[in-house]
Amino acid sequence: MSKTIHEALRWASSFLAERELEQPVAEWLLRHYLQVDRSKLLMMLHDPIAEEVVGRLKEDLKRHASGIPVQHLIGYEEFYGRRFIVNQDVLIPRPETEELVLEVGKMKEQLFGDERVTLVDVGTGSGAISVTLSLEDETLDVLAIDISEKALVVAKENAKNFAAKVSFLHGDLLEPLIEQGKKVEIVVSNPPYIPLTDAGELAVHVRDHEPHLALFGGEDGLVLYRRLIEQLPFVLKGQAIVALEVGVGQAEVIKEMLANAFPCAKTKISLDISGKERMVFAYGKMTRL
Template sequence: MRVYEALKWASSFLREKGREENAGDMLLLHILQTNRTGLLMRMRDELTIEQAAAFREMVERHGEGVPIQYMTGYEIFYGRTFHVNGEVLIPRPETEELILGVLERISHKFGSQALEVADIGTGSGAIAITLALENENLSVSTVDIAQESIEVAKENAQRLGARVAFYHGDLLQPFIESGKKLDIVVSNPPYIPYEEWEGLSPVVKEHEPVRALVGGEDGLDFYRRFMIELPQVLKEKAIVAFEYGAGQGEAIKAMLEETFPHAAVEIVFDINGKDRMVFAQM
């Protein structure tokens, strides 16, 4: 089987299964260990028997709903390769915009000060590690309730050379218990309402960890908990940044304004024009 024939078959197969047709391209890039330019140059090359068999197996598994990233074992985030598995949420491009927004606000508000930053719900470590690597003035800590997720994040931090402190705990409890105060709190918590989760694509619902996705009946449970815990850990001058689901912004903004009456709170839309992030500056 030639490369172009393999891709044609994969596109047709995945279309019938209701999956993204270009997933075959990404899987073959992984199998051939090449980039898109290299793939184009090899369109008429013959796949080995082993390559063809591996490709067919991976395409069929994706047709059954297994995410590509869990088969290849990685996702590219903020230009870096993060290892992922079924214990962590696959990092999304929208979260890159959350990080960019945090970095810009840190620069405007604090300049080059040394700051204590916490990423809550680390998963693969994408947020914490990226912040630590992008701004050397940040002392970054991160928390996750699942030790399995922490192990994935630790491996990513070590491989990418990021200095991050890891805590096994529930939301801000490790900082409350230790009395540590924070300048910045960032989180992409579980925010999908339970009923909406039940209707998600099997690619997400049956493979990505529920604990990283579902935020209660209306998706806002974790934000409510943050409003109780944030005042116990934030310094007087601080930034809070959340990612959330479409349509939840006004409710979260109202929570932050009630909790921090003197804060400047803003909703920010992502590159696709969806309300996605909220930033509060005290």
């Protein structure tokens, strides 16, 4: 007799638990195969499940147990309620970054109201930040930069899928803007910030399956912040916002770097939903006097 969805899920949960892997993975996979949302899946729990779907589930769970992120198995990650294509060329967007997007939206509203302003997302990866902000706020002209040509292919595909108007540039941090003499009101970045010295502590699915260019920020994790902050004065308008996602334990030092670079601006650290200092901002007057 064929299994029900409930039985398949129970089997999958114990497979994952034995390997200390996250339980929702089985549900994500089944929702993906059956193309249903969570509430529909719950309503279908006692329906029979086709043998080939059970076979696919077993195969994918084995691949996941070997270290492949579930997002690479299904080909997307949800970000701000939208499905972004992801593959081995881009960082899988994380929930903390949704909080950065939310904060940037609020700060833009406070500082610029409905004024039309230009925002640049440095190190756009899958385009999660740039595409989302462009869709959420029509008063933003959005540019996005990445040093990885392969990441830009994915970001462009995501922008196309959502008909988001983002202009993509290839280059090192803000250099493409500096070369054009272009000035912007908002710089957002979630640069690579893991210290190279922490590489050994990373989970296999991160270390072996996400691009190292997206993960490591030099020996101490701060290399990209230092270089980005040095470049900022060349691209920021007089009134501006700088919004950076940072790693745990990096917020104070990055706030200080911003305060030194922009003595007339206000700076602040924001906590993520789990109470960790994960966002640093400089905003207001960006001139030195």
